Amino acid sequence: MTRPGKASRAAGARASAGIGSAGGSGKTGIEQGCVIASHGRHYLVAPTDGSVPIQCFPRGKRSEMAVGDQVTFERQSADQGVIVEILTRRNLLFRSDQFKSKLFAANLDQMVIMLATEPWFSEDLLGRSLVAAEASGIAPVIVLNKADLPDALAAARERLEPYAALGYPVIEVSVKTRPDEAIALIGEQLKERSSVLLGQSGMGKSTLVNLLVPGADVATREISAALNSGRHTTTFTRLYTLPDGGSLIDSPGFQEFGLHHLSEGMLERAFPEFRPRLADCKFYNCHHLHEPGCAILEAVDKGEIAASRHALYAQLVHESSQIVR
């Protein structure tokens, strides 16, 4: 796909022009719904009136839709429809490299970053997820799963300490071996909010969805020791309605989280430990890379800002300058 337009790169995409007075009654053939799954150019839309989800196609080569989008659609048959309009988004979460973007989800309150004691999680991806959440105004929550594996637990806790110190909530669970506790801890956090689950493959995202959503029956990545058969991994993004209110979006594990679309100004504010110091730099347009009198670099020198966080910032600024417009 092409990069979402300027408007969607800001806090939220503008809706396209109105479609006139459909009235929402459904009588005219125009209905409203929520995109609950996307696979290529195929979308599953759950009508707002509660009727069964129907498959919808975008009309022409209009902009791509994200799971969580509110749309209007026109029914063509009992189980197929055409998208008429994407309603105004509160926010849009996506990743981007130099050339293209990939949508994660829209209209989110919360990002649940799923990590596990095993396999080893990438701190780079964690940092990028946090930056993406901050830049889109979505509250991040870190979940450390597989706390039942004692050998790996201590190391994972230690790696997460600096993030807890930054104020990010860290919830430790074992979805598989202590499901009731996981329901209590995570269920409460998800109640009445729209959340997206992000994380590398094998962290336990789908296992969590199966626990929280009765009947979800999501394939989980059970790797058979014998033949490496029976291996499942999530290949599409899907929204589930939570029994206590709210929704949870399961997404495929990812290895890369490009943030080429974030400007330098957005990046410096996406690091909460930078924010209170930004006004103290000598130059008002300081890049916080090599400038004399830079309050951020001074804080890094004093050990008040982790060097790894500043390195991530510098890398993201570099990527942001590489964008092909």
Ligand SMILES: Nc1nc2c(ncn2[C@@H]2O[C@H](COP(=O)(O)OP(=O)(O)OP(=O)(O)O)[C@@H](O)[C@H]2O)c(=O)[nH]1
């Ligand atoms: N030991 C342990 N294993 C777990 C726990 N939760 C999930 N698993 C296992 O971790 C593996 C991966 O789980 P999934 O839920 O498929 O992971 P995922 O994050 O959805 O992976 P992708 O769909 O590939 O992104 C499965 O074999 C699960 O049984 C846990 O609390 N403890």
Ligand SMILES: [Mg+2]
């Ligand atoms: Mg999965």
Ligand SMILES: [Zn+2]
């Ligand atoms: Zn500076």
